Amino acid sequence: MRRKVATLRTLRNGLIALIVLxxxxxxHAQEAGQADQDDAVPxxxxxxxxxxxxxxxxxxxADGCFKAQIGGRLQSDFAFFESNVAQNGxxxxxxxxxxxxxxxxxxxxxxxxxxxxxxxxxxxxFVGVKNxxxxxxxxxxxxxxxxxxxxxEGITSSKYLTFMERGxxxxxxxxxxxxxxxxxxxxxxxxxxxxxxxxxxxxxxxxFGVGDxxxxxxxLVRAQPFGDGHLFxxxxxxxxxxxxxxxxxxxxxEAHLSPPLVDTGTFEADSVDVLGLExxxxxxxxxxxxxxxxxxxxxxxxxxxxxxxxxxSAGFFLTGGDGRAYRNRDTEHHGGYFDRxxxxxxxxxxxxxxxxxxxxxxxxxxxSGLIQGGELDDLTIALNWYWNPHIxxxxxxxxxxxxDGLSTGIFQWRTQIDF
Numbered sequence: 407m408r409r410k411v412a413t414l415r416t417l418r419n420g421l422i423a424l425i426v427l428x429x430x431x432x433x434h435a436q437e438a439g440q441a442d443q444d445d446a447v448p449x450x451x452x453x454x455x456x457x458x459x460x461x462x463x464x465x466x467x468a469d470g471c472f473k474a475q476i477g478g479r480l481q482s483d484f485a486f487f488e489s490n491v492a493q494n495g496x497x498x499x500x501x502x503x504x505x506x507x508x509x510x511x512x513x514x515x516x517x518x519x520x521x522x523x524x525x526x527x528x529x530x531x532f533v534g535v536k537n538x539x540x541x542x543x544x545x546x547x548x549x550x551x552x553x554x555x556x557x558x559e560g561i562t563s564s565k566y567l568t569f570m571e572r573g574x575x576x577x578x579x580x581x582x583x584x585x586x587x588x589x590x591x592x593x594x595x596x597x598x599x600x601x602x603x604x605x606x607x608x609x610x611x612x613x614f615g616v617g618d619x620x621x622x623x624x625x626l627v628r629a630q631p632f633g634d635g636h637l638f639x640x641x642x643x644x645x646x647x648x649x650x651x652x653x654x655x656x657x658x659x660e661a662h663l664s665p666p667l668v669d670t671g672t673f674e675a676d677s678v679d680v681l682g683l684e685x686x687x688x689x690x691x692x693x694x695x696x697x698x699x700x701x702x703x704x705x706x707x708x709x710x711x712x713x714x715x716x717x718x719s720a721g722f723f724l725t726g727g728d729g730r731a732y733r734n735r736d737t738e739h740h741g742g743y744f745d746r747x748x749x750x751x752x753x754x755x756x757x758x759x760x761x762x763x764x765x766x767x768x769x770x771x772x773x774s775g776l777i778q779g780g781e782l783d784d785l786t787i788a789l790n791w792y793w794n795p796h797i798x799x800x801x802x803x804x805x806x807x808x809x810d811g812l813s814t815g816i817f818q819w820r821t822q823i824d825f
Contacts, residue, residue: 450510461746461795462825465507474507479565479824481522485663488815492664498522499662499820500564502529512536514548528613529584538590545592546740548604551613552589554580555602555625556643558684558697562743565824568693568721568730569660569788570802574768575699575715577657578680580645581608585621593741597734600627600742608650619650627684627742629734636689637732641742643682649675653703655713657770659806660784661816667808668772670713670779675705686732686744691723693730711774721764721788725750728760728792746795753793760792781809797823 450471457465462477481499485492504518514536518529532550539545553561559572560579587606593599603624609615623645630638656669679702686695696718703711723729727750734741751757766786772779785805792798800820807813 471511472509476505477825478503482821485661485816485818491814495663497663527611543592543594548589551584551586553584554606554623556623556645557682566744566746568764569766569786570800570820571660571662573717574657574770574784575697575717577655578699578701585609586613598629617650619648621645621647639686641684645680647678649677655772660786660804661818668780668782670772670777674707675703677704688730688732691729694720708777709775711777713772713774715770717766717768719766721762724761725758747792748795749792762790764788783807796825
């Protein structure tokens with residue numbers, strides 16, 4: 407009974423927090439609507455959809471009221487290990503198809519499944535409203551299976567990551583990458599301040615979930631342009647997660663074909679609070695990013711352990727005119743993450759494509775009190791060759807070391823196409 411009461415209290419507090427967050431925007435929307443009736447969304451004509459290729463197969467009416475897109479991604483990986491940690495191998499890392507679009511300008515939807523591994527796994531499956539309250543600062547709403555607002559690398563699509571895998575600290579991110587819930591978000595100060603918050607239920611790969619294990623997650627980002635096309639990014643994320651009896655953290659080195667090298671094992675827990683700090687900079691052809699993530703666990707049995715991880719990375723484009731793209735200045739409510747790299751001169755179309763070198767150091771500490779899950783350090787060197795905006799080859803070398811344990815070197819490469 408105390409467990410149910412605590413869960414209801416947490417749910418109540420989460421809903422109150424959402425109301426507090428959105429209340430200023432409700433007031434702003436009401437004032438904006440009264441002040442300027444000319445901002446009303448124009449009526450939609452029932453025009454025919456016109457097909458075109460624009461980074462994918464897209465359909466759109468002449469007035470832009472109705473849009474649809476069919477797309478997907480394929481990522482094929484190979485990995486070679488210098489020790490007997492794992493066997494050399496290959497896998498279809500991701501094989502996704504999606505349909506997305508807009509209805510009556512303001513309503514969005516997306517349906518995406520991943521078929522890698524032989525089973526269909528639910529990814530983005532949501533409906534949303536781009537500007538719930540009207541006004542010049544859109545506040546968006548999404549309902550369904552989606553990413554929780556947490557972490558720069560967590561929010562950035564796998565299509566646009568510099569390295570083949572996310573950094574070690576992302577083990578503390580949302581379980582299963584996505585969960586089902588309600589999320590609101592918006593932008594202020596000319597899209598320089600980006601915020602998102604939501605309530606989610608932990609679900610499995612088919613988007614099915616039962617029980618009282620809810621997550622309350624929020625993210626606030628400041629994206630400050632400076633100079634000629636440069637940008638500085640600062641962000642903070644927080645997530646309170648109810649645990650369904652037991653908790654476990656385990657992590658591979660930054661190679662998906664490797665088994666986990668550190669593991670807390672399962673232990674009894676009530677909840678976990680996860681704090682993430684993030685920073686990034688883009689200066690011409692140079693970019694760098696870093697995140698620190700800490701997970702504080704409420705567990706009487708394990709004496710409330712606390713775990714943490716950190717990564718720092720930097721990259722540089724060898725080809726002139728190329729750089730890492732960042733999304734914040736668009737008309738929709740989402741943003742605050744890295745976007746698609748578009749070479750200045752495509753390969754086999756008069757140019758070499760875009761060439762990028764990068765390095766990342768990651769560390770993860772799963773040692774705390776009664777829980778001795780181990781410590782893992784990774785150093786990853788990357789070479790990326792972007793043939794065009796939709797095809798690239800990725801080469802990673804990972805040196806992974808477990809404190810007072812084994813170490814291994816891993817060479818891996820990926821062929822990626824997305825549209």
